Amino acid sequence: MxxxxxSNIVDQAVLHFTLGEEQKAETLLLNYTNLHPQDLDxxxxxxxxxxxxxxMCGAEQACRKALSINGxxxxxxxxxxxxxxxxxxxEGAEEASAKARILGWKDELAQEGDNP
Numbered sequence: 001m002x003x004x005x006x007s008n009i010v011d012q013a014v015l016h017f018t019l020g021e022e023q024k025a026e027t028l029l030l031n032y033t034n035l036h037p038q039d040l041d042x043x044x045x046x047x048x049x050x051x052x053x054x055x056m057c058g059a060e061q062a063c064r065k066a067l068s069i070n071g072x073x074x075x076x077x078x079x080x081x082x083x084x085x086x087x088x089x090x091e092g093a094e095e096a097s098a099k100a101r102i103l104g105w106k107d108e109l110a111q112e113g114d115n116p
Contacts, residue, residue: 006036010045017049025049033065040069040076047079051086059083074103 009032016025029046033039047062060083066076081096 004032006032006039006041010041013045013049017052022049022053026053038069040066040073043069044073044076044079047076047083051079051083054086056083056087060087072103074100074107077103 009028013025013028016022016028026046026049029042029049033042033046036042043062043066047059047066050056050059050062060080063076063080063083066073067080070076077096077100081093081100084090084093084096
């Protein structure tokens, strides 16, 4: 599996998940992240699959791992807010949501700067 790219693995996992093969999708991503522990996309996908499966603890762990790789990742920050809302952590969700808004604004400003 080490010769496969992150994009291929994530695409395969999404396909398995879409086909109702949730455990297969999760196992594929877990095996991949064991070999590539710094792969942001794979951790993001694992977090989303676990969230959809209502595995809130697992979703939060995967999401926090993604954020440990890139603390300014907008998608992971939004996911963390969603996970914390589902867990009833209002304060944590508000903090993550506020950070997501700031990251979103930074992204918008950067895009505006690229298009004079």
